[in-house]
Amino acid sequence: MSGGYTPITIELSDALDNPDRRYRPDAGDDGIACTVRDEGALVGFSLHPSARMGPAGLRAGDAVDDEVRQAAICNRLRPRVPADIADAHKITVAICSRNRPVWVARLLDSLLPLRREVPCEVLLVDNAPSDDRTKDVAEAREGVRYVREPKAGLDFARNRAVAEASGRILAFLDDDVVADPNYLIGLRRAWLENPDAGAMTGLVMPFAVETPAQVLFEKRGGFRRGFRPLRFGARRFRDQLHPCGAGSFGAGAHMSFDVELVRALGGFDEALDTGRPLPGGGDIDMFYRVLRAGRPLVYEPQCTVYHEHRREMSQLRHQFYTWGLGFMAYIAKSMRTDPEMRGPMWRTVRWWLRYGVRLLRDDITPFGMVLAEFRGGVKGFFGEYDRSARRSERIRREVA
Template structure:
């Protein structure tokens, strides 16, 4: 198999920039495009090994792809300078919650990135909380103990939503921001979260941009080419009703990704926290973020997507891991929908319509991949479809039983 690797580079457009040369093993490049530090775009291109990109060609690419976005950001900055935003309410306190299991090296990397930015926080108070979700070794505890001002809680019940609820119970912040342990925060992450809160303090939650941390394997490159976790570079207000989308908010995945999300803590407590029958480990490794997005929206609160609130995610390294991820997405989505159909019958017509639309869309994509002889893409879609069928055929009930057994084993 031919080795592939894309170099990821920051490109700051508000200052003079130079061209670049790829190494002999690099078969493409990805640009994290910024204006005065703010991420405004992402560009990913295949290229010949050893490509030399001179300044003029790079400038032409930038002007073609980002000129309008640069103009928009400049206009926003000009308006903010002329009419500065004022916040009339007290700044909230923030808990940053990291739920992790046996990945101490990645946890250390994330904590290092947070330490580099926490000193500039505008929040009234800030705490970092690590929830150790039944790790089998002492690595997680040791990483936390080696750092100042990081709280630790051990959660013996295995399952991401057990850990998320442990964080919710332990946190002291008015807001609780959940980070997966396989991300690294951007240098503007904390400021981006504060800015979207200051502009939209009545929102129930906030979601953020997720870009790739590295693109060094075929699976990582393929996933990002197919859209990755991308939600765009414009702020989006998601509300319980959305004109022009008859399926909203059932398709809660458009709101954001569970790897980078924040909520009002009092609201999550009022809603009863995360559903511990979702994200119960390998048999059902998903659905909890979709469920909480949906329930926040159904409670009448908005969730605001803010691209300045950005992280970089460690995508799956192998094709087998990526295919399992697609399977888990289909499984988690349909398990969530089955739960929603029982608990929210007022949305039954939209829920049923979503199931029909989802299968039709995936089958059309599957047929298109087969006709184009893209067998790898067809295999990924087939895995997602298999997961979805399994999700519809009783997976939520099976997961409810698993969550009960997990509780009984701990007690």
């Protein structure tokens, strides 16, 4: 068997009207990955293994639980954004990429048509490319502004976007995502409803669940943070880790900011997200700094993208390693730069260790994945930030 799951999308009203309708996985697949929409809005996602469904397949009513119903009710009760204020905030969407022209083309082809409803600037930052293939992709499409950032490292590229953006709202999309048809509408809506926000993240759905590695990642929860909007302030009473556990706010694959705030904060930390030795942490570091600056962070599930998860177990294991590396490097850095928060940061370290133990007991995450994340975390906490900072400084000198 392939180990993959057959994707289906069902409409909530159809599932409620015909709860006994059945869906079967494709031949060779191990189950069904079910997305639920309500009048176009995403309100649910669930995995259904064949072993639990039985030969009859997935019953439509079983894909609609209380969480789906509550998400649908929440979305229907929200006020609609008037069309005549579509340009209230100018938006720049930045794509930072290095040597992945095929994925960039796929993302642009999903994003550019959406500007008919919500105009925006599309900025492609080509990060220290080895050839002109990404430039060719940009030049073949109307309405893409191309810039080349010679300093290799994702946060160098992000800071180039911060400097170049003409919009008040700067959205970042990783090159391995595809935009949902509602992406720009949801982005505009979130910022109009939360004019005081400093940052926004959105729903990240799987582009495919075709391999065991992709299924495993989604069983762990993927990048999803639910289907109801959330708003995080600088403080959350009863949460002793807030805002240190910044990974709970969303994913850097899909985030946006008040660009003037990012400029005031000095931009992204270029010692984080620099590729090897430290390929992570820049997004959660910025989320944390936004909240510490007193500005809210909003999670908007109707602003959605689809992420190409790692296909192979070896790739996923490395991703677990880099998550631990980036997260704990951010913790170590923040303990130094924000001494007032050392107590919550130490509590976050203890939580992270307990979380790893829970993963070992959940019968979902393989031991090797948990060990990889732990190894990355230990390396990130003990000196990797400083090593990466020295590397970033060398890059600046060499390119200057």
